[in-house]
Each structure stands twice: as structure tokens, then as C-alpha cells.
Amino acid sequence: MDTQQGDVPVTSATAPAPRAVPSSIPLPALQPMLAGMDPDASVKLRAKDLSIRYGTRVAVRDVTLDVSEHSVMAFIGPSGCGKSTVLRCFDRMNDLIPGAVVQGTVELDGESMYGPGVLPVEVRRKVGLVFQRPNPFPMSIYENVAYGPRRFGQKDRGKLDETVERSLRHAALWDEVKDELRKKSGLALSGGQQQRLCIARALATDPEVILMDEPCSALDPIATLKIEELIAQLKADYTIVIVTHNMQQAARVSDRTAFFTLGEDRAGYLVELDDTLKIFTNPTNQLTEDYVSGRFG
Amino acid sequence: MRRVLLADRLATATLWALALFVVAILVSIIAYFVVSSIPTFSLAFLFSDPVDSGIGGILPLLWNSAYMLVLTMLLTIPIAVLGGIYMAEYAGENRFTNAIRFSQELISSVPSIVVGLFGMTLFVAGLGWGFTALGGALTLLVFNLPLLLRLSEQAIRAVPADERAASLALGSTQWQTIRHAVLPIAIPGIVTGIVLTAGRVFGEAAALLFTAGVATPAHYDFTFVSLDPRSPWSPFHQATTLSVFIWNTNSEANNPQHTEVAAMSSMVLLFLVLAFNLSSRWLGGALQRRVSGL
């Protein structure tokens, strides 16, 4: 039935997907195995039995996963399987969606994010979020980056200047914009620059985790490459979770990959989580195999 | 941290309080009219003639308001819809359309009393008609035309480009396309615009003081159908509307019960205007469903 089984080149991910999905594929209620984890790396972010529903509709169910510090985890899976939903849980951004209900636990550095007395505002300061579409504020580049620190009470000009420069350098944007920091609006930059500005804006608030929701889907290949390089550099200082629909991208930038899909009940769930290499070359689950080899989704 | 959280709570609470306050004002206004009218209101008020002393009724004034409404809209609708079609379908960005837009903006900003002056000079004195329904309606056309033209333009522009393309692709001419593919879809929007515009006719008074007249009619003989200015059917009869009557009743307080009369008239006017606003929503929605075939 499948000639490529067991030896799936990563590049075949974009091969045209055959229309017919064999009905014999079993839909296992497999809990993801946390196999292949590096026991030494400390866990930065942990989700346990995480389920999210919008109103009465369950969007994602029973997600359990660990993200270790200074690593990049990629979320892949067909659209609508709840990748963004899970990602938003790590930043308590689902709190802003009326009707969204989060069940289960999410821990940052071993402490519950949803516990009583935890302020969403404080969680969000520790966790940065980069959106699918670049969304700089309608203000100058400088003000965009200085926005977070200013809101947290930083008034010292020198410190602000320093933060802005450091963040822009970190986001590999400094050289391109340093001459018109205050004159040019963030909206006047190219799409790729805007996205890096958004990353710089998040870095300026000194987060520990950076979440990215398909950060390159609105960008051209060259801008995409720049962001990918940036992710590789940021890994040294931050813990990163990235949602991507581009499997080569997941393969290039991430250490570990989580594959989600939609169950028969139309709720998303985590199928398999493993080292990226393993997911793309020798996945345990048939569904993962089918997905990464482009057979469906 | 504590401070910004507090500011957030405070601001949110303030905005809620504000909203509550404004809605409370509205509710109390309506409640005031209803409550203050209860002791004196009866349906006979709607169907009898005004009197110099006592409660009387407002039949001729209701008649005139309705008459002005129909006449004004008859004049306004065809021109406004045609103009809207031009602006949405034919016009480009040029000096001519800019002039139209500027005129629309200007006229919507000119005080209605000034437009009334214009109507007075042209129709009452210039053409020598005196105070007439037609003069009043033509004066109201001055505001209503640019307004309805813009609303029609918006309704027509909202029609998806696919509809046009499909029709043109079948070999229809531009006018055929507009007539058979675009207008039917735009109708709900246009009707909503018409009803909204019409609602304003009921409320308008300043522009009518010097054009349609302020004298309170004593009695109308509805069997007398003629162009004679004494006939309530004639476009040349002096047509004091309910709004003008309210103003007049309040400023010329000869009637010891003028407050009751004005309050009840205001309530009737308010409910008429409300009915128009609500029906514009309802009608727009209903037509929309028919057009989209649901």
C-alpha cells in the first residue's frame, strides 16, 4: 500500500496528497508517549490533561506535553486541530475569548499558570506571543519596541534606548532600521521586517518563553529564512514553541515535534510527540506517518 | 503592577457606569412620556381636531406629517436612487464626483433653519406659493436627497463584484446588469435607507416653520379632494406637521393645558419615529432574507 513506508524523506512532505484515505486506518486513543525525552533538560513548560472548549464544542482534548528549557518545539497537524488553541493556553490568551474554557493544568517552571491568584497579566509578561500576521502598533519602530517596558513603568530614557537596541539586535533587525528608529512607523516596514519587529517587541519585555503561531505564513521565502535563522539563535536564551503548517520548517527549526490531528469527535488531540528527526523519519504512529509523508492533511 | 490592575478595574467600572447612565436616561425619557400621558391620553386624541383650550386632538397634524412624508419621499426616492446608481456604478474619481461628495458633506452640515430660509425665499416668496406642503417637501428634499443618495450608493456598492461580473460575462449591457443583477440585491439596503430618511421627515421642524407653515389647522374635510389649497389633499395646502405643532404649542402657551397636549404629541411623535427605526431594521432584514432566498 505504501512504498515509502519507513523511509520518508522530509522533502516529500509537500508531495501531492492522494485523495483517498484508507478507511482501515485505526484511530487510536493513544496517549502520547513521552519517549525520547532528555531527562537532564529541565522542563520549562508542562501541560497536563489539557482540554479546551469554545462554548460547548471541545476544540482540543487531553493534551499532555513537556517543553524543555532552551529548546524549540514545533506543533504540526492539519488545520483546525487546535494547535493555536493549545499555544494560546501557554499565554493565557484564551482568557480573552468569550466562551473559551480551559481544563487541566499548565505549568511554567513547575508553577501552575491557571492556579488561583495567578494573574494572567504576569503570565503574559513571562511568555511572549508572535502572531500569524505581523501586527506592529501604528507607531514608530522605537515606540513599538519600547511599548512593553514603558507599560511596565520603565521611564528612564537611557534604559529604554538600551532595551530597544538590544531587542532589535536580538531580533536581527537593528542594522536595517537603526537610522530611522523614531521616524519610521512600524507599519512602513516590509512584512518580514514587521514580523521581526514583533519579535523584538516581545523580547523587550524580557520573556522566558516565546510562542509563535505560524509566524512565517504571511512571509516570502527569504523573510521566512531570516526568521528561521533567528529562531535558531534565540534558542540559546529562550524556550520556543512554534506552530507551523510547513513541515520542512518544523524539521529545520525544532528539536522536538508534536503532531496533532482531529479525532472522530471533531476534537483535536495530540497524536505523537517525539524528537523531530524521529517524527519525520520513523514515527511510531501510523497517522503521523501518513501526515508527514503527505498522505493526508 | 497593583496600580495598573487597579486602573484597569476602575476604567472598566467607569465605562460600565457610563453605559448604564446613558441607557437610564433614555429609559426615563420614554417612561416620562408614557407616565405623564396616562391620565389624559385616549385614542380619541389621535382622531380629533385640535382645540384652543383643553386637550382636543392631533388628527390634522398627523395627516400633515404623513402627507409631508409621502410627498417628500416621492420626490426624493427616484432621484436619490438614480444618483446613487451613478455614484456606485458609473462615476470615477474626478472633479465631478468630488464636487458631489463635498456637496453632500456640506448640506449635511448646514443647519436646517438655514435650509428653511432658502425654501422660504424660493417657494414661499419667490414662486409666491405661500406656506404649502409642496414647498415644505421640496425644502426637505434638500437634506434628504444627499442623504438617501449616499445610503443608496453604499447599498449598491455593497453588492459583491461577482454578481456584476457574472452578468456582464453573459453579455448583458451595463444598464441591464445594474437593473437585473445589482439592484435586486441592493434593494434591502436601499429600503433601509429610505425608511431611515423617512423617519427624519417626521422629526424635522425647523426647516418647515417658514415653508410648510405653523398655523394649527382647525378641521380638515377629507371628502374635499382637490388642488384647492383648502383641501387637505392638495400639495398647496398649508401643512403644519406634528413636530411644528409641538413647538408651536409650547412656545405660544395660550392653551392652559398646552403642556399635556405637547407631552402627548411628543409621545406620539417619539413612537412614530421609533416605529420607523425599528421597522427599518426589521424590513431590511426581512428583504435581505428574501433576496438571498432563505
Next chain:
Amino acid sequence: MTAPTRTLRVAKPGFRARLDPARRITQAAAALVIAIVALILAFIAWRGIQLFIDAGVAVPEILSPTWQPDPDSGPTTFGLLPFIVGTLEIFVGAALIAAPLSVGLGLFMAEVAPNWARRITQPAMEVFVGIPSVVWGFLGAVLLVPVLRTNFHFTYGYSMLAGQLVVALMILPTITSLSYDAFLTVPRDMRAASMALGTTRWQAIRHVVVPAAASGVMTAIVMGMMRAAGEALAVQMVIGNRASIAFNPMSPIQTLTSAITMDMGNTTPSQPWNMALWTMGLVLLLMSLSFVLLVRRLSARRPAE
């Protein structure tokens, strides 16, 4: 309507397309708007300057604070200043009262209100905007004025403040819905972006949404002022109509619109008094024109791109 032949369908209207009867008829309908406005401008301008041409009043005289239009009671002075000041007081005062309420309500509807609350406020605003001005005037005269007189010890009750309050309520829905629209044009993910950085919702509103919507909100306020400046009957019914310059909110004042309303019927076109009323109309027209130009400027100035 004869359907034009098929060759007329060209990308750019050529000579024959311009002769398309449908095009010509609809264009004429649209052109009528320009004609009407031009006619009004011409009429008001012409009658408005008769005071200077026909009655021989010197132009600077209209800036005098004295209004004495009646030749039977001594030498006349056609100072329009009391009316101009009164008009300014009404629309500035009304805007000062209404703007915080309306912009706040616009913010509430755009940013804070849950759906159920919006389902109440939105129709409420439509009802509000539909309340006719004579109804406002009546309410002012029978409810507000007596309260000002008895509870707040105003001499007459009919006063500048009464006018400002009544007009503030009239323009409240205008400013509210326009500023609501302005807030809605700020993309939703701007707020999310701010909150994802760890700011509170109010910080996001205050530092992102409000600056981005600022020019739209300013436009909304100016539109409200415009409506306030032109309001005639509701104002006339509550301000006491005394043509003298006053700065005390408790004192009766007079506005341009109100003076026209009251005196137009009592004068004849040959009287200088009547001509002065037309000059007031001209002043109002010029005010409208300035408002329109101001709105145009404001809406041309979009946030830095």
C-alpha cells in the same frame, strides 16, 4: 430605458459610452445635489450681504456687542456678536459635556461590552438619535428648566446651561456611534498584541486603541459640534433668548439659529432687521463650511503609516 448596444462595454467610458442614456440620466440625478447646494450658497450669500448693500450697514458693525434692530426704539445697531458668542457657548459647552460621555460609551461598546450589553446599547443609540429636536426642546422646557430654577436657584431656569445640557444629549448619540466606528477600525489583533505583552486591557485601550482611533474620535466630536451649532428649536425653547453677551451659565443667552427662528416671522424682507437675520444665516453657513473643511482635514490625517 433603452439598452445600449453591446459595443458600449469598454473598460474606460469612451465617447459613445458617455452618451449611454442610463448613464446620463443617473448622472443628472447626482448632479442635482451640486445644483441644490450651489443654489443655497448663492441665495444665502446674496441675501446675507443685503444688510451691507441695501441697508448700508458697515461690515465691522456686525462685530459689535450691541443688538438693537428696531428703529422704533432708537438708532439701530446690528451687532451679531451676542449671537455668535451664544452659538459658540452652546456648541462648545455641549461638546464638553457630551464628548466624555459619548467617547466613553463608544469605547464601552467597542472594547468592553459583552454581546448582550451591546445588543442593548446599539439599538438604544439608534432610538436616541431618532428623538426629534422639538421633543428635546419640550423635555428641556418642562423638566430641566424648572429644576434649574427651583433646585439650583437660576433666576429664570431658561439659560445657557439648559441649552448646553439639552444639546449635549442631542449630540450624544452622534458622537457615540461615530467614535464607536472609529474604535472598530483599529484592528482587533492590536489589542491582543498589547495584552500578549502583559498589559492590562485598559493599557491596551489607552495606549494603542485610543491613539490609533484619535483622528476618528476627533472627527466624531467635530460632527457633534456641527450638529450642536446648527440646532435651532430645541435651543430656542430653553435658552431664554436674550441677545446680550453673557458668560454665566445661569444667564439667558441667544444664538444665531434661535434668533432666526424667533424673528423671521415678525419681520418683512425690506427691513434691515430681516436682512440681519439673513446675515446670521450666512454666518451659520460659513461655520458649516469651516466644520466640513475641518472634518476633511481630520480624516485626511491618518495615524502614521
